[in-house]
Structures are given as C-alpha cells and as structure tokens.
Amino acid sequence: MRDIAFAPPVVPPLTGGLADGLFDLAGRDPALPLLARRAGTDAGGWEEVTAAEVRDEVVDLAKGLVAAGISPGHRVALMARTRYEWTVFAYALWAVGAEVVPVHPAAAREQAECILRDADCVAVVVEDEQGAMTVGTVCARLPRLRHVWQLDADAVRELARRGARVPYTTVESLRRIVLPDATAAVVHTSGTSGRPLGCALSHRALAYRADTLPAGAHAAAAPGEQPSVLAFLPFSHVYGIMIMVSCVRGGVLMAHLPEPGEGALASALATFRPTYLYGVPSVFERTYKGFVRAAERAGRGALFERAARTARDFAAAEERRRLGRGTGPGLELRGRHALYERTVYRGLRAALGGRVRRGGSGGCALGPELSLFFQGIGVHVHDGYGLTEVSGGITLQPPGREKSGTVGRPLPGTEVRVADDGEILVRGPSVFQGYVGQEEATRAALRGGWLATGDIGRLDAEGYLTITGRKKEIIVTSGGQSVAPAPLERRLRMHPLVHQAVVVGDDRPCVGALITLDPEFLAHWRAARALRGDPAGRESREEYALREELARAVASANSAVSRAESIRVHRVLPEPFAVADGLLTPSMKPRRDAIARHYAAEIDAMYAARSPARRGAREPADWDEPDDVFR
Template identity: 50%
Template sequence: MREVVEPPLVRAPSGRSLADMVFANAEEAPDEVVLNRKAGGRWHDVTAARFRDEVVALAKGLVASGVGLGDRVGLLSRNRYEWTLFDYALWAVGAIPVPIYATSSAEQIRWILADAGAVACVVESEEHERAAAARPDLLIWRLDAGAVDALVAAGRGVDTAEVHRRRAAVTPADPATIIYTSGTTGRPKGCVLTHGNFYAEVDNAVELLYPVFRSVSKDPAATLLFLPLAHVFGRMVQVACVRARVRMGHAPSLKQQDLLPDLATFRPTFVLGVPYLFEKVFNVARATAERMGRESSFDRAVEIAVRYGEALERQAHGGPGLRLRLAHRLYDKLVYARIRAAFGGKVRYAISGGSPLGRRLALFYAGAGIVVYEGYGLTETTAAATVNPPLAPRFGTVGRPLPGTAVRIADDGEIWIKGGQVFAGYWNDETTTGEVLHDGWFATGDVGQLDDDGYLTITGRKKELLVTSGGKNVAPAVLEDRVRAHPLVSQCLVVGDQRPYVAALITLDAEAVRHWLTQRGRPADTPLADLVDDPDLLAELQQAVDEANAAVSRAESIRRFRVLPVDFTEDAGFLTPSLKPKREVIGEAFRAEIESLYSG
C-alpha cells in the first residue's frame, strides 16, 4: 500500500484560541478537578474554575507588563504547575509561548530567544536567568523568585475585559507556539504550530483514544507529565488533558529516584513515555527477580504475558483461552501487579513515541495489564500522525493514521503526511519550509512501509541511512533498538557509512552491570573501564548483537562492536532531550574508537 487516508472523527473545533478550553471547562464543570499542584510534599486539587481564575489573573499581569498580541515569550523550565499556567495565560492574551528545554546550554538559550524575537522569558532558576539575561532588553520572570505573585499583583488594575478582548482576537490560523526541534545536528529550527493544528490533533486523539482520556473505570482519568513540556509530545498531551478535563500533574525529573515517589503518590491511570522508559522498568523488574532467585518464574511470566498480549491482539477471533487466562491470573498477582506498581499502581494505558518500541515488549506490557499505544509523529505534525487504534492494535507497528490524517509512502520510501495538524512552516526560514511542504504534504525525512491494512512501520531516517562501501543501504535504528533492549545496554550507535561493513558503539547501564557482577560473585564496584574487554561481558553483549542481526540481512548485520567506558547522556551532550543520539557529535568524540573497529 502506498497511501492511506483516515477520515476525521470530529468536526472542525468550535474554539479559536487554545485558551478557550480553560474558560469552557470552568463554565461547564467549575468544580471538577483538572490539575494537581504539588506543594509541601502533597498534591493539592485545582478545579476548573480556580484554574481559569489563576489564568486570568496572570494574563492581566502579562498585559500590565506590555506583552502584546503575537509577542513571543520564552518558557524555560522543568515541568511544573506554573509551566501550564503560563502557557494558557500567554494564549489568553494572544501571545506565542516559545518553550526551551531546561537542559539547554546558554548558547542554545540565547540563540532561540534571539531567533524567535522574544520580548520576555519565563525562567525557573538563577542559572537560567543568567543565560537569558545576555539580552538587556528582555523581560525576565523567574519562577523561583516569586514571578507569578509579582505579575498577579501588577495586573490587579487591568480590566478583565481586556483579556477577553485579546483572546477573541485570536483565530485558529494564528501561531500558538514556536517549538524548536532539539536537533541531532546543526542549529534547531523553529516549528510554527497554530491553534488550529492543536485542535485538529487533540480533538481526534481524545476521541480515538477514549480508554485513555475518558473514565472507563471507577478511577477518573489522570496522568503525570514527566516527559519535558518543551517537547511537542508532552505539550500535546497537556493540551489534550485540558481539552478532555483529565486530571494532570507535573513531575520535574525523569530520574528514577525522583520520578518513582511522584508516581506512587499521584497514581496516574495512563502515562506517556519513550521506549527507553518501558525497557528500563522491565529490566529492573527482571534484575529484581534474579536477586530473589526467581528469574525462571519471571521468564515464565513474560512468556504468559506475551501470549496473552497476542490473544488480546486477535480479540475478534476469540481472545485468550481458559488455560491462558488461569495462568495469567496467577502471574498477575506474582509479577504483573509489581510492574504496574512501578507506575503508581493504577496505570492501565500508556502512549509511547520517539522511537520504535519492540513488538515483544509491547505484547508483554499488554499482557501485564498496561496497553501501550505506540504512535509516530514529529514536531512538525503537532506530535502524533499515526497511532494504534484501541479496538485493533497491531503491536510492533506505529498504527494507522490519526483520524483526519493521510499517510503516503513516496517512491524512495519516505513518509509524507497530510492533515490539519501539519505545521504552518519554519520560523524565519521559507527556504527550508518550501523543501518539506508540497501541496499540503509534509515530507518527514523518515522511511517506512504501510501494510495492506494501512498500519505503518518505521524503518529508519533518510539522512541517517548508512551506505557501506559495497553499496548496501542500512537503516541503523532497527539494529540500535534491538541491541538497546538488552538489560546491560544503555545506548547503541551503529556506524558504517562508506565502510566495508557495519559496526557499533555500545555503552553500558551502570546499575545493570552492578547487578550482573553481583550475580557472578564479582566486585560490584568494578569500574566500567575495566570491563570493556571482559570476555564474559562481551559474550553477553554478543548475544544482543546476534538477536539484532537476526532482523536484517548478512550485509546489514553488525560485524564488530566496541564497548565504551562512558555512557551517552544528555548532560554530556550526546543525546537530545528526547534521548535520541547526536550522531555527528558522538562520531567526532569517539572517532578513534570507530577507527579501531575497521583496523587490525
């Protein structure tokens, strides 16, 4: 199949500005809890009416400070309640929020603010303030220094009618935000997303993924946002939650020691994540079972869960049989409940994006009671362009087009997308915009295939395709994702462009390595640098490489690999905030290691 079109599930939205959602919620359900705010170690309810009032009060402060229609304002902070509050207050006055990752370098912060022509910037910390203050004409509001209270006080003399006048002036075609792509190479580009883009995206997503965004059990729908709101994925889900009145909280950190307590106290019914998160939870669970001497029981539970997931996938043909249901019930108490407990105990659904999630892992989670709806999208498509439908998931694919969306496979295998969520263009860059937009179709740069039923599978990225000296095209993502799924592996980067064969750099998961050493009676504090040539470790990793190679031809397979004594991390500048490897940066930093793979 070369093209598939999915008709929309909803009519054109009635709203003009995204801020309209806040006012509609307060009018229709003023006492409904729509957000939780963490203070003093506890979660505090915020009703629809209260959130509207706080948005209006802050919006008046923005007016008093001189923020006008169409002005760009930076948002530089980790996830927190004030992030969402500022987002909607800025929309209420017709301004354009420009999110910036809290982990951005000072150079990146300054460049984005300058390129966007921002008149002001909301920052979280003193460090952020120093970076943004390089522009003396920039208004800066620091959250940790009482920015919200100061702005609310400044706006007390502003007539509320002025906020409503500005909100009414916004049209669906107006820019809602400029999101700068994190960029694995070069300078990030500013994607202009309109209010209409978001409405087209979230209205159809909420309607399609009704088990996620609607209360289908005794537990009202709720989610904890821990993926950065500066990323389009987190931002889209924020807007969808406000639209559907899903209770929402914020978690500032993805680190296990920070996130797990927040999940345990908030207890979401669904989460959004990237494959790395789901792999990590699975690997930690298996390591725990090994320490307890129950690895064989855990592996049996995995097999049962995978079979159960396969039965759910073919539900229309009868679903799980009696023996499978009985075995599943046993392991639900012993194993699966603990997996769900890692997410807070009430999670039944998850949305995964960013990179492919392995079919077997997706089946395991489905069998363990957490259905992961895998999707695919980009900043330019306001997040999801495809997603697995609830009534007919096909695990291992990224699903069918989101309702209201068309997907086409070009002659060279590139994925093209058309729909109401496709962006308006790049900020200050008409040339690049013209290169990727063709009569309403967005050329994604990704390569994929549509099956006979319209389900999409991603095979790689055009610019990342390796061409060996023998002329073989290799999509590295297929190999990297499979190697990375091994418990001992943190990251994998496949190399081989214009080389005689494919090779790989592998980094280790320090926690998993400590467990591996302990299980073998070896010192758990052995430095990673002492293990890069360890025969036993290399044998373990060779198994991961062999499993990855089983998915490709001999010419595409990894012939050699090198274990590095350091990890690829965002802090070190090797990963984007969405945890994608920066290939050129890594290639330059480890040039000698790559050369060694092709010598001797």
C-alpha cells in the same frame, strides 16, 4: 504514490484560541480537579487544583503580562522543567494572544541564544538562577529581549501583583480576538540530523491534534473515575505540549513531575497513581529493565523470564484474535497467564501505581517485544508516530485493534501517503505553518500541500503504518549495503545491560555500534556474579563475562537482520549520551552527527582493531564475527 490511508475528521472545528478550552471547561465544571502538583515538602502528597482555580491564576498572570507590555504576536520563551507554572504561563500567554517558545531547561548557552534569536523573543521565563545566568550571558546579543522572569524568584506572584489594576475585561477582549489560525507556539525540531528549526504551530493545529487523544485516556479510567496523567517528559518537546493541551481540553487530571529520574518517577507513580501512562520508548525500556532487576534481586529472575515470555505469547495470540487472524490463546496458555496474573503481573502493575491500564509511546517506534509484554501484563501501550511539524501526532494504535510492530493508523483528519521512494507524506489540519525565518526549508518540506516527513515506511492493506527508517539516517557501508539503524538499536536496548546504542558504519566496511551500559543494572549484574579469587584475576574474569553478555546482546539484535546488515564491531563507552553535552535531543533521541564527531577517535579505533590488514581479510564480507572493543 504507492500507498494511501485516510481517517475522516471526528472533532468540531475550532472557533477561537487554546485558552478558550480552559475557560470553557472552568465555566462548565468549575470544581473539576484539573492540575496537580507536589504538596509542599511532602514527597507523597499531591495538591489538586480545580479548573476554576487554574483559570483564575491564568487571568491574574495574563493581567501581569499585559502590564509588562506583552501584546498579541509577541513571543515569550519558557525555559523550565515540567512544572505547574509552565502550564499556567502557557495558558496566560495564549489568553493575551502571545506565542509560546519552549526551550529545554538544560539547553546550553549557544542553543538558548539560537532559539531566542531565531524566534525573536521579547521575554523569557527561566526556572532558577542557573537559567537566569545562561540567558544573562547572551542578553547583550538579543536586543529584542526585554524581560527575564525567574520562577523560583516568585515570578508568577510578582507579575500577578503588577497586573492587579489591569481590568479583567482587557484579558477577556484579547482572548476573544485570538483566531484559530494564529500562531500559538514556535516549537523547535529535535535537531537529530542538523540545526533545530522553529516550527510555527497554530491554535487550530494543536487543538485538533489534542482533541483526538483524550479518548485513550478516558478509556483507561474505571467507570465513574476521572482519568489522570503524570506529565514528566519535557514541555520543551511537542509531545509534552500535546499531552498538556489534550489534558486541559479533555478534562484529564494532569500532575507535574519536574524531575523524571527513575527513583522520582517510581515514587510519583506510586503516590499519584495515574490511570494513563505516556512516555518515549526509553521510559518503557527502563521500566521493563527495572522489573528484571527487581525480580533478580528477589531471586525470582527465572520466574520473571517465564512470565514475560508468557505475557508476550498471550498478547500476540490475543492480537491475532482481535485482528481476525486466529482463535486467541489456547487453554494451556490461558492457564499459564492466569497463574502469572496472580503471582507476577498484578505486582508489576502495582509498581506503576496500580491503576494504569493504558499508555502511549511516541518519539520513535516502540519495539514489538516490549509492546506485547506490556499488553500481556494488562497495560495496553498505544505506540504512535508523529513530528513537531504535525503538532505531535500522525498515527496511533486504535484501542482494541492494536497491531504490534506498527505505529497504528492515521489519526482523525489525517491523510498519509507513501511516495515511490518510500518517504512518508502527510496532509491534515495539524500540519505546521512553516519554519520561522526559513522559507527555503519550508518550501522543501511542504510539497503541494503535503508534508515530506523525511521518514520512510510502508502502509499495509488495513492502513497500519510501519516505520522502517529515516532517509537522513540510512547508513551506507563501503560495500554499498544500506542499513536502517533504528531496529538494530531498539533490539540492543532490550538487553538489561544496554542503556543506549547508536549504530554507525557510513563508508565503513561493516556496521558497528557504540554502546553505553545501564549503571544500575551493571552494578546489580556485578553483585549477582560476585567472583572469588585474587582481585586481578577476578577483574579479568568479570570483564570476560561482560564481553560474553554483550556479545549475546549483539547476536540477538543481529538475528533480526541479514548478515550484511549485522553489527560486526562494537565499542562500550564510559559514559552515557546526555542532553547537556549536546549528544541527545530533549526527546532523548541521539544526535547522530554530534555523536559521530564527538567519538570520531573511538569509532576509528573500533574499526582499526578489526581492520582487514590485521585479519588478512580483503572484502567487507570477511568481517564475520562480532567483536567488542572496550575503551
């Protein structure tokens, strides 16, 4: 082993199941607002539900589940968006000792069938008729599946009515026999590099990881103010579940936003006004691009660019001071930052609701440029690293000791090692119990008590972890050059026009990239550069200008790597990758194998357009100039 970092435990051991956290909170502080949902048809209103009210709804639903024959150890799938009923159902299932199996609401029929069969589910909760139809087409092949409950058909109320005669003591007895090491959820991996596997996560694992997170949310709230979180990422991913459990156990007010589109998210942020913002890097990238677009529309693009550069410089200087490596921002930089605080940064924070001071990013690494930007405008985004197999979290930036470019230090109770080949190994109480029905895969992942993450990285002298790639995603060109795609993709996405980017190049003479454009920013870009002249000539000049802009984006990404690792060819695709077409995971990460198969013809054409035969080149090194190929 090359490096090791360990953080001692700081939370008391769990004595029961996850439902106990809700019941204990409701007993201590019954009037505390705990969950929030949209108030009827009023898009600007929110209805707050107290801890005692949530507990009572959970009890009524749990009684209905008992009446329907749900018993300890039964697995029930939840196939719905991030809505209030998802949380109530999860805690009702945990109260009777059942296990939650999250399924993404947009899962294709084959995906849903695979998860329901592998997890041996006895029931599934769907959101609407579309979900019911998806499950209905595979019911005949799932003999254990006995119930399909539909939320939009008032399933919660119907089950509560069905369980009206079940004594409260029945639920209480079932809740009290749930042990910490019993399985609480079977959460499937994202499947970026293969078939998703069901990770069995215990009550202890989820509670332990959740209990280490509320400190950041509480620190974001003003003195005497209840911390609040807007939940909009899918609960089908472990990140969403971790936030949900953390909020309930920590007494953080959590609002549910089922539709996470840019407009809906902006409206919810403005009306709910959370104190803590969590998301995946693409959320923060979209937010940044929204700021750029709004500034340019207002004719303040140059001002915003200067303010953004000042924010990054100020945050970098502050970071060096916090880490004992500098004296902090100088007088001139402090003056510029104060000016932009009054003219720019205050307005940016207002667009996030006005109360956000801290946030968390997970799913994949957040670029240092973006991290420094948000810190510079007064929103400290704590980048972290985790996997489904460790209940969501491994490392997190410590508040007040953030180090951009890293994913922080190990969370309490977690031990991290870097093997000789660079693979990150993890040990601690939040590690999963194994892959359901996959003993061979479990043995391959758990080696002597250590989880082999499949990610590669390094630890510095202070225990901060940097992710440099994923073993299965490393690209090896035909010239033998190994390339980690994630850093290049992250830098490409920083350009406002670039929506998604996937780097390719296995067994090819050089590295290439598939790019999708941000439709909203593209429309804005075209409007801002409205060209005169005949339509044909105007279209040709516009395409040339777009090629030039994307060439600059590629050049910026290439500036961070060696020439041998740089992108030499790229192709712009007509449509973005999506979860529905199987090209994105529920956590919005690209399914690389699926994308490579789906766009095989486009990738071949991209390289053929720059083939050595056509250019007279004989060596991969001769592919010097980046070239874009529009479909």
